[in-house]
Structure formats: C-alpha cells, structure tokens
Amino acid sequence: MCSCNCEQPLVPSIVEVIDIVDETPDVRSFYVKCSEGGVPYSVQPGQCSMLSLPAGEGMFSCTWQEGNEYQHYAIKKVGLLTEELHSIEIGQKLGIRGPYGNGFPVEACKGKDMLFIAGGIGLAPLRSFIKYCFKHRDDYGKIDILYGSRSYADLCFKDELFNLWPQEKNTQVYVTIDNAEPEWDGHVGFVPSYLEELNPNPNGKIAVTCGPPIMIKFVLQSLEKMGYIDDQVITTLEMRMKCGIGKCGRCNVGSQYICVDGPVFTRTQLRQLPQEW
Amino acid sequence: MTDITLKIREIATRLLQSDQVDVFVGWEKGPQEYQTRPFFVRRVEDVEKLVFNEYSIHNLTNYLLKYRDSTDRVGLVVKGCDSRGIVRLLQDNQFKRNRLYIVGVCCPGIKDPLKIAKNQSGLACPPNNEEIADKCTRCLVPNPIIYDELLGESQEPHNSGERFSEIKTIENMDPNQRYQFFEDTLTQCIRCYACRQVCVACNCRTCIFDEMKPQWVGRENSTTDNMMYHLVKAMHMAGRCIECGECERVCPVNIPLMLINSKLVKDMDHFFGSYEAGMEYVEGQKPPLSVYNPDDPDDFI
Amino acid sequence: MQVIDKNKIVPLLDRLSKQSEVFVPTVKGSESGFYSWNSLNGAKEIALEALNVYHSPKNVLFPQTERMYSIEQGKQVFSIPDTFQDEKSRIIFGIRACDAKAITCFDDVFLTHGYEDSFYATRRKNTIIIGNACYQPGANCFCSSMGINPVQPDADVVIHDAGTVYAWEAITVTGQQFTEQVQDLLEEKDLGLPQLKPFSTEFDYDGVVEKLQGMFDHEIWHELAEPCMNCGTCTYMCPSCHCFDIQVKIWGDKGYRFRCWDSCMYTEYTAEAGGGNPRPDSQDRFRNRFLHKLEFFTERYDYPLCTGCGRCISVCPNGINIIDIIKRIKEVDKIV
Ligand code: SF4
Ligand code: SF4
Ligand code: SF4
Ligand code: SF4
Ligand code: SF4
Ligand code: FES
Numbered sequence: 001m002c003s004c005n006c007e008q009p010l011v012p013s014i015v016e017v018i019d020i021v022d023e024t025p026d027v028r029s030f031y032v033k034c035s036e037g038g039v040p041y042s043v044q045p046g047q048c049s050m051l052s053l054p055a056g057e058g059m060f061s062c063t064w065q066e067g068n069e070y071q072h073y074a075i076k077k078v079g080l081l082t083e084e085l086h087s088i089e090i091g092q093k094l095g096i097r098g099p100y101g102n103g104f105p106v107e108a109c110k111g112k113d114m115l116f117i118a119g120g121i122g123l124a125p126l127r128s129f130i131k132y133c134f135k136h137r138d139d140y141g142k143i144d145i146l147y148g149s150r151s152y153a154d155l156c157f158k159d160e161l162f163n164l165w166p167q168e169k170n171t172q173v174y175v176t177i178d179n180a181e182p183e184w185d186g187h188v189g190f191v192p193s194y195l196e197e198l199n200p201n202p203n204g205k206i207a208v209t210c211g212p213p214i215m216i217k218f219v220l221q222s223l224e225k226m227g228y229i230d231d232q233v234i235t236t237l238e239m240r241m242k243c244g245i246g247k248c249g250r251c252n253v254g255s256q257y258i259c260v261d262g263p264v265f266t267r268t269q270l271r272q273l274p275q276e277w
Numbered sequence: 278m279t280d281i282t283l284k285i286r287e288i289a290t291r292l293l294q295s296d297q298v299d300v301f302v303g304w305e306k307g308p309q310e311y312q313t314r315p316f317f318v319r320r321v322e323d324v325e326k327l328v329f330n331e332y333s334i335h336n337l338t339n340y341l342l343k344y345r346d347s348t349d350r351v352g353l354v355v356k357g358c359d360s361r362g363i364v365r366l367l368q369d370n371q372f373k374r375n376r377l378y379i380v381g382v383c384c385p386g387i388k389d390p391l392k393i394a395k396n397q398s399g400l401a402c403p404p405n406n407e408e409i410a411d412k413c414t415r416c417l418v419p420n421p422i423i424y425d426e427l428l429g430e431s432q433e434p435h436n437s438g439e440r441f442s443e444i445k446t447i448e449n450m451d452p453n454q455r456y457q458f459f460e461d462t463l464t465q466c467i468r469c470y471a472c473r474q475v476c477v478a479c480n481c482r483t484c485i486f487d488e489m490k491p492q493w494v495g496r497e498n499s500t501t502d503n504m505m506y507h508l509v510k511a512m513h514m515a516g517r518c519i520e521c522g523e524c525e526r527v528c529p530v531n532i533p534l535m536l537i538n539s540k541l542v543k544d545m546d547h548f549f550g551s552y553e554a555g556m557e558y559v560e561g562q563k564p565p566l567s568v569y570n571p572d573d574p575d576d577f578i
Numbered sequence: 579m580q581v582i583d584k585n586k587i588v589p590l591l592d593r594l595s596k597q598s599e600v601f602v603p604t605v606k607g608s609e610s611g612f613y614s615w616n617s618l619n620g621a622k623e624i625a626l627e628a629l630n631v632y633h634s635p636k637n638v639l640f641p642q643t644e645r646m647y648s649i650e651q652g653k654q655v656f657s658i659p660d661t662f663q664d665e666k667s668r669i670i671f672g673i674r675a676c677d678a679k680a681i682t683c684f685d686d687v688f689l690t691h692g693y694e695d696s697f698y699a700t701r702r703k704n705t706i707i708i709g710n711a712c713y714q715p716g717a718n719c720f721c722s723s724m725g726i727n728p729v730q731p732d733a734d735v736v737i738h739d740a741g742t743v744y745a746w747e748a749i750t751v752t753g754q755q756f757t758e759q760v761q762d763l764l765e766e767k768d769l770g771l772p773q774l775k776p777f778s779t780e781f782d783y784d785g786v787v788e789k790l791q792g793m794f795d796h797e798i799w800h801e802l803a804e805p806c807m808n809c810g811t812c813t814y815m816c817p818s819c820h821c822f823d824i825q826v827k828i829w830g831d832k833g834y835r836f837r838c839w840d841s842c843m844y845t846e847y848t849a850e851a852g853g854g855n856p857r858p859d860s861q862d863r864f865r866n867r868f869l870h871k872l873e874f875f876t877e878r879y880d881y882p883l884c885t886g887c888g889r890c891i892s893v894c895p896n897g898i899n900i901i902d903i904i905k906r907i908k909e910v911d912k913i914v
Binding site: 307308312313314315316317335339340343390391394395397398399400401402403465467468469470471474475487492495496497498499523526527529530531 | 814849899
C-alpha cells in the first residue's frame with residue numbers, strides 16, 4: 001500500500017530507523033521502514049529521498065531498497081543535518097518524502113557490459129545500480145567496479161567490496177586509495193589515473209560514474225580519451241535542494257532541475273548544460 | 278558639476294594610460310539622467326562615459342569588497358560620506374591602501390535617483406522628495422577625509438538644526454510607546470537584506486545572518502524574527518556605520534534605518550567617545566569596539 | 579456591454595469582503611500593494627486608477643512566510659500532527675496584466691511538471707482574479723514586448739476604465755458565475771473602450787532565447803553584473819520570482835516547518851552543506867537571475883518568466899535595467 005504523501009508532496013511521512021551501521025569514520029548507514037512495516041514508497045536505483053529530523057531536511061540518494069522490507073541510506077557527515085543524523089540511535093523516527101529524481105536507466109543498460117567508477121561517498125548511489133545488476137545478473141554482461149577513496153578507512157561497504165562482489169559471476173572489483181598505507185597492498189593512486197591504467201575497452205560498455213565533482217570531471221575526460229562516446233557515459237550531479245519537486249528553484253543547472261530532471265544524466269545531456277556544477 | 282566630470286575623466290584616463298589602476302569606478306548616465314549608476318572603466322575608450330552629477334549618490338566603496346580577493350588596483354570616486362567607508366575598510370584590513378587611488382569630491386549634496394525613479398514609475402505611492410537626499414541634509418562631512426586627489430570647492434556641513442533631534446524624540450517616548458514604534462516600523466521589513474548588501478561596514482565574509490550552524494536569526498518574516506534581525510544588525514553596526522545612508526536608500530519598504538544608526542552613533546560617542554566612525558585613518562589604530570578595555574563602560578547592558 | 583459605476587466599487591468591495599478576503603490595490607503609508615480590504619482601517623486609498631502598485635499581489639497566493647505543517651519532537655520522536663491548508667476564499671481585485679501573467683507563471687511552476695504543490699493549489703483553487711485592463715503604460719512598462727496584452731489580463735473577469743464607469747467583462751466560467759452574484763451592481767450601457775497609449779519602450783523579443791543559448795560563458799555577463807550588489811531587492815519585488823527556502827522553528831518539543839521567499843541573488847541559496855557553492859561569484863548569481871527569466875524558463879515552460887512589469891527597474895539601487903540588458907544581449911556578437 002502506498003503510504004507516501006502523494007497529495008501533499010512537501011509533507012513527509014514518518015519512518016523508523018531499524019538499524020545503523022558504521023561504514024567509515026564519517027559514513028554511516030541507516031536502515032529505515034514504516035512503523036507499521038513496509039517501505040513508505042518504492043525507490044528505483046539512483047532515486048533520492050528527502051530525509052528529515054525536526055531540525056531540517058536533506059536529500060539523500062537511496063543506497064538500496066530491499067523489496068518491501070527496508071530502504072538503506074548511506075550518509076556522510078558533511079554539515080549540520082548530517083551531523084545530527086550521525087548522533088541518532090536505532091528507533092529514531094525520521095521524516096521521509098520522495099521518491100525524487102529520474103534514477104539510473106537500468107532498462108536501457110540491459111544487455112550491456114557495465115563499468116562502475118566511484119569515489120568516496122559516490123559509491124552510495126552507484127551501489128543501488130550495482131546491486132540491481134547482481135539481482136538481475138543475467139540481464140547484464142561483464143561488470144567492472146572501480147572504486148577509490150582517500151584511505152582504506154574511508155572505503156565504504158568493505159564487506160561487499162572485498163568479499164561479496166568479487167565472487168559474483170563475471171565481475172571484477174578494482175579498489176584504490178589516494179596515498180600509500182603500511183597495511184594496504186592494493187593499488188595506490190587517484191581514480192581517474194587508475195582508470196586509464198586499466199583502460200577498459202569501450203565496446204558494448206556503459207560507464208557509470210559518481211563521486212566528488214572534481215573526480216567526475218577527470219573521469220569524464222579519461223573516458224573520452226579511452227574512446228567512450230557520450231551516450232555510453234552516465235553520471236549523477238549534486239546541487240543543494242530544498243523542495244525536491246522542481247518548485248523552489250535552487251537546484252537548477254540551466255533549465256534542468258536536478259531534483260526532478262536529474263540527478264542522473266548521460267554525458268550527451270551534460271554537454272547541453274552550462275558548466276555550473 | 279561638469280567641471281568635476283571632466284576632471285574625473287582626465288584622472289581616469291591618466292591612471293589607466295599609465296597603468297596605475299586596473300579598474301576605475303565612477304558613474305555613468307543611464308537611459309534617463311536620474312538613472313545615473315555605478316560604472317566600471319577598464320579601457321580608456323570608456324572614460325568618456327564617466328559622469329559626476331547630482332544623482333551620483335551610490336557609495337562606491339562597497340564595490341571594493343568585490344575586489345578584495347583580487348590583485349586589481351582600483352581607482353574610485355568618493356564623496357565625503359563615502360570616504361569614511363574607505364577608512365572603515367582599511368581599519369578592518371579589507372583592503373590595502375596602496376591598491377587604491379582615491380579621487381575625493383567635495384559634495385554639494387545630491388539627489389536620490391531611486392526616489393525619482395519611484396515617482397516616475399507610475400506605481401501608486403505618495404510623492405517622494407526629489408530635492409536633496411535626506412541624508413545630505415544631515416551631512417556633517419561633505420569633504421572627503423581620505424583621498425589622493427581632491428576635486429570641487431570645499432563645502433560647509435549641510436546639516437541645520439540640532440543633531441540627533443529625531444533620536445531625542447524617540448528617547449523621550451515611554452518604553453511601551455517606544456516598543457510599539459519599533460514594532461510597527463520593523464514589522465514592515467521584508468527581510469530582503471538589501472540593507473546589509475549595500476553596507477560597506479557589513480564586510481564580514483560570512484554574515485551572522487547567513488550562518489546556519491547555529492542559525493542565530495530565523496528567516497521568518499514575523500515580528501520576532503524581524504526585531505531580532507534589526508537588533509543584531511544594530512549591535513554589529515555600533516561604531517562601524519559611517520552614515521552614508523545607503524541602507525535606508527535601498528530599503529524597498531522605506532524602513533528608517535538611519536534612525537537606528539544615528540542612535541548608535543550617538544551612543545558610541547557618548548559611551549566610548551569622543552568617537553565618530555571612519556573619521557581619520559591612522560595606520561594600526563583600532564576603533565573602540567575593535568579593542569577591549571577592562572574599564573569599558575557597561576551600564577547600557 | 580455591462581458596466582459598473584465607479585461609485586459602486588466601494589460597496590462592491592464591502593459586499594465581497596463579507597464572504598471572501600478581497601485584495602485591492604491600495605496605498606498604505608509610504609507603500610502601496612494589494613492589501614486585504616477588511617484589514618484597512620479608516621479611509622481606504624484605492625489605487626485602481628494608478629498604473630499599478632508597488633508590491634505585486636504575489637504575496638496573496640505565495641505568502642512571503644507560509645507555515646506548512648506542525649512538528650512534535652521528543653526522545654526519538656518526530657511526528658507531524660497537522661498540515662496547514664489555507665482554504666479561505668480570496669479575490670484579487672484589479673490586477674494588471676503583467677501581474678496576472680505572473681500568476682500564470684506560478685500556475686505552471688507550482689501545478690505542472692510532475693508535482694502539484696498542495697499549498698499553492700489549495701489557495702489558488704479558492705481564488706478569483708479580477709483584472710484591470712491597462713490603457714496607459716508607465717515609464718518602465720514593457721509587457722507588450724514580453725508577449726502580454728495589457729488590456730487582456732489572464733483573469734476571470736476584466737474591468738476596463740472608461741471614465742465614470744468600468745466596463746465589466748466576464749472571461750471564464752468562474753468569472754460568469756461571479757458576475758451573476760454581483761449582477762445587481764452592474765448595468766447595461768453602450769460605450770467605447772479607450773485606446774491603448776503607446777509604450778515608451780518596445781522591442782522584439784523573438785530570437786532572444788535562441789541568442790542566449792550558448793552565451794552562458796559570454797564576457798558580457800561580467801560587464802552587466804559589475805554594478806550589482808546581489809541585494810535581492812529585484813527578486814523580492816518581482817511578481818514572478820517564485821524561489822523559496824524551507825526552514826523550521828521549534829521551541830522545546832513543538833514547532834513547525836515553514837517556507838519563505840528566497841532569492842538566487844543570495845550566496846546562501848546554493849551553498850552546499852559540505853561548503854562548496856556552484857555559484858560562488860556575484861556574477862554567477864546575477865547571470866542565473868537573468869538567464870532564468872529570459873532563457874531557462876522559456877526552455878521549460880515555453881514563455882519567459884519576465885512579464886515586463888518594470889518593478890525591478892524602479893527599485894534596483896544600482897540602476898540595473900532589464901530592458902537595457904535585453905537590448906545589449908540582442909546587439910552583442912554571440913561569439914566571445
Ligand atoms: S532593506 Fe529594508 S526590507 Fe530589506 S532587510 Fe533591510 S530593512 Fe528589511
Ligand atoms: S506592464 Fe503592462 S500590464 Fe503592467 S502595468 Fe504596465 S502596461 Fe499595465
Ligand atoms: S536590485 Fe539591482 S543590485 Fe540588487 S540584486 Fe537586483 S540587480 Fe543586483
Ligand atoms: S524581472 Fe523585472 S520587469 Fe520582469 S517581471 Fe520581474 S520585476 Fe517585472
Ligand atoms: S530569477 Fe532567481 S529568484 Fe527569481 S525565480 Fe529565477 S531563480 Fe528564483
Ligand atoms: S530542490 Fe527545489 S527545485 Fe529542485
């Protein structure tokens with residue numbers, strides 16, 4: 001049953017936090033469901049929700065929705081609201097409204113090889129797509145995941161990264177950290193340069209990237225250098241949001257509102273937007 | 278004033294040609310005479326557009342804040358009141374004196390283009406004063422106090438009557454009456470913050486009103502939040518307002534902001550004086566509220 | 579033709595305000611705006627014959643501060659006991675074509691493109707709009723250049739000033755029903771309508787949107803933006819600027835979430851929680867305002883977000899003039 005507030009899109013429904021897991025020193029996962037059971041509404045990979053505490057609202061990409069069981073949000077501590085979110089405990093009630101945004105083109109990518117490139121908290125939105133691919137494993141070809149963070153401690157979802165995903169059929173996971181650490185015997189360096197080292201063949205492939213804006217800019221350049229054409233490249237943009245429904249004005253890049261027309265754009269679409277992201 | 282215009286053009290040409298400044302800030306005439314507006318010259322060809330006329334009211338020193346992080350050397354024109362703004366910026370370490378070339382103009386008093394624009398607009402409103410701007414009728418400092426070059430004839434202060442007379446009227450109200458007066462006045466405020474944006478003394482990089490952590494003053498347009506805004510703003514203006522009148526001029530709902538500012542000027546002088554903000558620039562010298570003295574008066578708290 | 583005698587306007591407004599809140603252009607102190615008829619005490623200075631009022635009626639449908647819902651909080655508790663829906667019936671009486679068009683813009687923003695804003699929708703549904711045709715454009719008016727017919731406002735009923743009477747023209751079904759209710763104040767009369775006086779400024783807006791596409795990085799923005807201090811007055815006074823912020827007020831365990839006007843001229847508007855800002859400079863914010871008005875809105879809704887009311891021209895403390903800007907854009911070389 002739909003318990004979202006479709007009639008009053010700016011008024012949240014209430015969910016309960018059923019589990020909290022530390023991913024890194026500043027990223028924490030929150031698992032939420034309605035008190036009467038179930039999820040408030042269904043979220044597609046790449047879509048977002050406006051989560052709130054009494055003190056404020058914030059837009060977060062849904063990291064995964066497990067059937068009608070729960071929704072999962074991995075949230076990095078960056079400002080006032082997220083700091084407060086990091087201090088809550090299991091059982092806390094949260095406001096939630098959504099789902100917002102266009103989400104990843106999961107259908108259009110079927111039959112393709114997938115290359116996921118993420119940096120830092122950027123893996124959180126991509127994870128919904130990655131898990132979707134694994135859930136519908138036969139619909140997608142080879143899956144490559146390239147992920148980097150500042151340090152080992154800052155890598156999100158370590159269990160999946162090192163144990164679960166590498167065991168999936170026809171899947172490769174590449175992990176890198178920015179600077180060498182004594183305990184780390186994996187790759188060291190920034191994501192874009194590792195990407196160029198790996199030089200994955202563009203044939204039949206879709207590249208999906210998400211991370212800090214500066215990383216995205218370099219990854220886009222690298223992909224272009226490696227022969228990926230614009231339609232093969234997908235990314236997500238971030239802007240400050242308040243309403244989530246294309247009314248309050250602030251999340252525009254050109255005539256597009258990131259909250260409703262994004263956050264997912266192909267490189268082709270991106271090229272038509274002013275460079276203001 | 279045509280003389281002054283011509284001299285300003287001459288100076289600007291010289292400064293640009295000899296590469297003494299990167300930009301020269303003055304005024305140009307808009308589509309109508311009264312629409313005179315700030316103008317930024319970077320090429321000698323544009324110098325011809327510079328004017329100084331009876332509508333050159335804008336305090337151009339605020340624009341220096343746009344250049345504070347660049348290395349641009351700036352030439353600009355200031356009237357008496359505006360020149361005190363430069364002192365403020367120098368005292369607040371927002372700008373280096375050696376990046377400035379200051380052309381001072383002894384000011385005969387000017388008119389407010391916004392008032393005339395409103396009269397001309399056809400929008401219903403009681404007619405606005407098209408004569409000398411209110412702030413000029415109270416002006417004590419028509420002659421610039423800091424400059425590299427001075428233009429125009431030295432002027433006598435334009436004020437007449439007793440200074441702070443309106444303030445005294447308000448001081449003499451009983452507390453309830455006074456509260457009511459401020460409540461009535463300040464509920465009109467639409468909280469657009471234009472008064473802050475145009476203020477040269479408001480040069481904090483992150484203004485307290487934009488601070489979200491914590492949010493000191495709510496954004497609601499309500500009596501409480503409005504009063505809070507003006508109270509906090511007043512506290513921050515004490516000892517810093519140089520009486521250029523820009524805030525009051527730009528306020529879209531005609532809040533008499535100079536009333537509040539004058540009270541602060543008066544109290545600053547009374548408690549910490551004798552003192553008037555931005556009246557002289559002595560390198561390294563700090564205005565009263567920028568230093569702490571164990572024997573500072575505190576009976577107004 | 580149906581007409582209403584000018585002497586009957588006050589009785590009409592008195593009667594209407596028994597059932598509805600009626601917003602009428604009036605002068606109040608040093609201001610003028612659309613004020614609620616019942617809230618005006620003493621002599622009411624109606625400004626129907628003035629060109630327009632200083633404050634547009636945008637506050638009527640989109641209040642500057644609007645409570646959305648109440649909040650209760652406690653240990654781990656967060657609940658929303660009430661949502662505020664303002665269902666009062668309202669009449670905006672005597673709106674000019676430029677301001678009426680701004681309401682059409684609001685209808686498109688708040689009611690279309692995937693989501694209906696329930697707060698706006700409720701208020702809008704219960705509002706009747708009476709337009710006041712303009713025959714004498716003012717010094718800064720340029721509505722006709724923005725595709726608006728000043729004598730035909732987007733309204734339920736339009737009145738036309740014809741000397742001692744107003745010609746009364748019901749436009750929509752709502753307008754016809756409304757007319758029936760006040761039939762006894764109207765009479766039939768043969769009369770000619772005045773001639774529309776010429777505008778002091780007219781230009782051809784065709785091609786401006788196409789021209790602006792690809793001018794995002796044009797150097798002209800620097801020159802145009804330099805005098806702007808990002809004071810935001812233009813956006814607050816503009817009838818069609820609709821940006822808002824969502825904020826909260828809580829004392830102890832109770833409070834409410836509200837929205838309030840915001841402006842793309844402010845730094846804080848796009849400042850991200852992590853400290854970044856996609857529009858760090860004054861010029862970036864200035865450009866956004868004008869591109870939103872003149873290009874982006876058309877790309878999304880098919881017509882510009884500027885209705886040519888000229889208010890921003892009258893209020894900008896630094897003489898920034900949107901007509902000049904449009905003209906400059908038309909004349910510069912597109913290639914930088
Ligand atoms: S300019 Fe006027 S309306 Fe705007 S915040 Fe200042 S006092 Fe209030
Ligand atoms: S812009 Fe047009 S509709 Fe508006 S007041 Fe002027 S002439 Fe009338
Ligand atoms: S009113 Fe003028 S100075 Fe203020 S933000 Fe608008 S354009 Fe800039
Ligand atoms: S941009 Fe200016 S002229 Fe256009 S509708 Fe807004 S206030 Fe009126
Ligand atoms: S011009 Fe700016 S404030 Fe006005 S509607 Fe557009 S984005 Fe919002
Ligand atoms: S968040 Fe309000 S328009 Fe996108």
